[in-house]
Amino acid sequence: MTLPNILFMHSHNTGQFVQPYGHAVPTPNMQKLAEQGILFRRAFAAAPTCSPSRAAFLSGMWAHSAGMLGLAHRGFRMQDYGVHIVRTLKANGYHTALAGVEHTAPRLDE
Numbered sequence: 001m002t003l004p005n006i007l008f009m010h011s012h013n014t015g016q017f018v019q020p021y022g023h024a025v026p027t028p029n030m031q032k033l034a035e036q037g038i039l040f041r042r043a044f045a046a047a048p049t050c051s052p053s054r055a056a057f058l059s060g061m062w063a064h065s066a067g068m069l070g071l072a073h074r075g076f077r078m079q080d081y082g083v084h085i086v087r088t089l090k091a092n093g094y095h096t097a098l099a100g101v102e103h104t105a106p107r108l109d110e
Helices: 028-036 050-059 085-091
Strands: none
Touching: 050 085
């Protein structure tokens, strides 16, 4: 069975002020991806700051349950990287990669 491709993109402070959400900021590549995939219109942050929010999304757990009680650049880390989505996807046949600012892990090289 061929697995569907998954591309998850997130950025700092973008909000919904880009083309796929009906705003004038031209983001043609994001627009094409949104037209061919999923565009979240009712997604909410699971925590008030970036690192805990990402940890919650990337682990499927509340940020405090994952151990991410504060910002990664202040030394906070997830308690168990085995619950990270890259591990779950890899265990189910996906090839995974992280690029850019992720703010939940120092490195996931394995």
